[in-house]
Amino acid sequence: MSTLTTITPYANEPFTDFSLEENRKAMEAAIAKVKSELGRTHPLHIGTEKIVTEAKITSINPGNVDEVIGYVSKADQALAEKAMNVALETFESWKKVPARERAEYLFKAAKLMRERKHEFSATMILESGKNYVEADVDTAEAIDFMEFYAREIIRLGRINETQPLAKIPGEDNNISYIPLGVGVIIPPWNFPLAICVGMTTAAVVSGNTVLLKPASTTPVIAHKFVSLMEEVGLPAGVINFIPGSGAEVGDYLTTHPKTRFISFTGSKEVGLRINRLAAETAPGQIWIKRVVAEMGGKDGIVVDETADLDAAAQGIVASAFGFQGQKCSAGSRAFIVESVYDEVVAKVEKLVQGLKVGLPEQNFAAGPVIDKTSYEKILEYIEIGKGEGRLLAGGGKAEGNGYYIQPTVFVDVPGKARIMQEEIFGPVLAIGKAKDYQEAIALYNDTEFGLTGSFYSTNEERIAEALDTMHCGNLYVNRKCTGALVGVHPFGGFNMSGTDSKAGGYDYLLLFTQAKLTSRKL
Structure with missing residues (x-):
């Protein structure tokens, strides 16, 4: 085998632009x-x-x-x-x-x-x-x-x-x-x-x-x-x-x-x-x-009243429903300050309604979950969620000859609800209301997991506090909580999320x- 004489500097592999x-x-x-x-x-x-x-x-x-x-x-x-x-x-x-x-x-x-x-x-x-x-x-x-x-x-x-x-x-x-x-x-x-x-x-x-x-x-x-x-x-x-x-x-x-x-x-x-x-x-x-x-994780996104609300809603939806929520980094919880709660919820609802479910080979935004076991477990959690919060979007099976589930959102969900605490690993998002950003952070931290999280705010003092107090292995500010890049975002979590x-x-x-x-x- 030949020996490499030079090693080029590391650079991430570019993603493909499928709009072309x-x-x-x-x-x-x-x-x-x-x-x-x-x-x-x-x-x-x-x-x-x-x-x-x-x-x-x-x-x-x-x-x-x-x-x-x-x-x-x-x-x-x-x-x-x-x-x-x-x-x-x-x-x-x-x-x-x-x-x-x-x-x-x-x-x-x-x-x-x-x-x-x-x-x-x-x-x-x-x-x-x-x-x-x-x-x-x-x-x-x-x-x-x-x-x-x-x-x-x-x-x-x-x-x-x-x-x-x-x-x-x-x-x-x-x-x-x-x-x-x-x-x-x-x-x-x-x-x-x-x-x-x-x-x-x-x-x-x-x-x-x-x-x-x-x-x-x-x-x-x-x-x-x-x-x-x-x-x-x-x-x-x-x-x-x-x-x-x-x-x-x-x-x-x-x-x-x-x-x-x-x-x-x-x-x-x-x-x-x-x-x-x-x-x-x-x-x-x-x-x-x-x-x-x-x-694994029960990852969440915190949004305060100073945040760019459109960006926050987009980050919530991308984090929750990318690959049908089947990521350990998926943002399956969101805690929003009450003064902007209704506005963010409305934006999330509109974005989720735009997610079309269908065959992956036809490049639909939302596809199937992995197998029958996951399919049945997720549907059970959706039924549990109907008793724990208000159903905003989705709520059941989707059409197709596969394991398709509608992207599902529950709002007004208390922090101790099962759909807020247990890892579902599917297209299910729970949203809760907080009186202020500090209560939202406390709700975010109230989990046995600690893998990823996001904090949306334009207030530098609050961002500094969030960076210090949100307890997870990968914390992102003003961006979604999925999508770690090799060499850029070393990936691993705290508590029951693993050995970090x-x-x-x-x-x-x-x-x-x-x-x-x-x-x-x-």
Whole structure:
């Protein structure tokens, strides 16, 4: 493999402008291409072996449930153990590969993904129900993660030059960041490419080998990523692709004595279970397992009477209903100062009425939720909401041969209501009234989560107070609370939102490494 002679400065991948006809046509062509390949069977990847199992995960289009995206082989405990042994063996050679060489695999993969950007996005449009923009942003973020983490591992390799230790006479002291071992990667379905790519490549570029267990609703896009890494020449066994049951394969690997770390993004309940299982020491285990967890949120937006109310309403709607509210950063709550409450509510209502629901491949603003389980849960919460607040918009199913739900808004909702406190993960927004901005902030903080938040105001003193007192990992002023950019908004939250891992930030790779100090007497 050639060695990169120069590393270009990091810059975020630009988003596609779909108002341009040529870009729309390019996406339509990509969707047609992906549709021509639907229904294929995808194997497990364990080292050099491609294993097709009798048991399969059937991936369907949530926007058209009669359409099968693909059949993905399903691992059991025996195959998970086989993958673990391959990953352990591969780790012994992979950890010795220079950091700069490991980084080059990511640079090559980012280049190829950029060239096939619409094809990756089209797969998500069909498999996860994203519209053009949401899918395009997901693919761009995946590229960003690879570019960013590749540069980061090179920077950490030069840490003694850029951040030298204090000098003392007669000694040469250095610090290095070495890999941990074999990790289990459990990404979510809502960013099935970006977060899957980010979690996986952060671990492998740091010198670890991994067992990748993708979400069962979006395994085809994950397989597409694994195939890309194989195409760029990543050694077999560095990434082992083992879709399977969380109860069978996930728990088995979490409790395995040779698992060194678990990187997880998903629900609070599953994250807490992983943390508990990982904390138990298994026979033969010689380390404390490291858990990196991003677990969700009940994020909110605060609007005071000095704010730009049009911008605030637009931010509320974009945060609540982007990708049908299926983001851990989604602004599912809003607290508005009473003197402008009715005006903001009216603006929100008008914007929500303009959200048309339909097939993602036809680029409707609102699409389906991910599966039947989510569909039924969200509809149950909507019924609960009807007893907790006043229904302003939506309130039930939407038409279509899929899991479509109307964008739903409840107003006059008290802070302790279930729809204000519990993560719904769907197109449901609860709005509450506050007497002033300080009460609104107090209502915002009254949650077990702490991932993202927004504060809309033009008063600098109030903004300063909000920056100090709104308790979350990612706080935004006068903009929506979704849309973190790699390298710009390191992402992770407080409390039950996880371990505040700050994905896409300068501390992230440290979670997949351990610092080793060497001291030599001169």
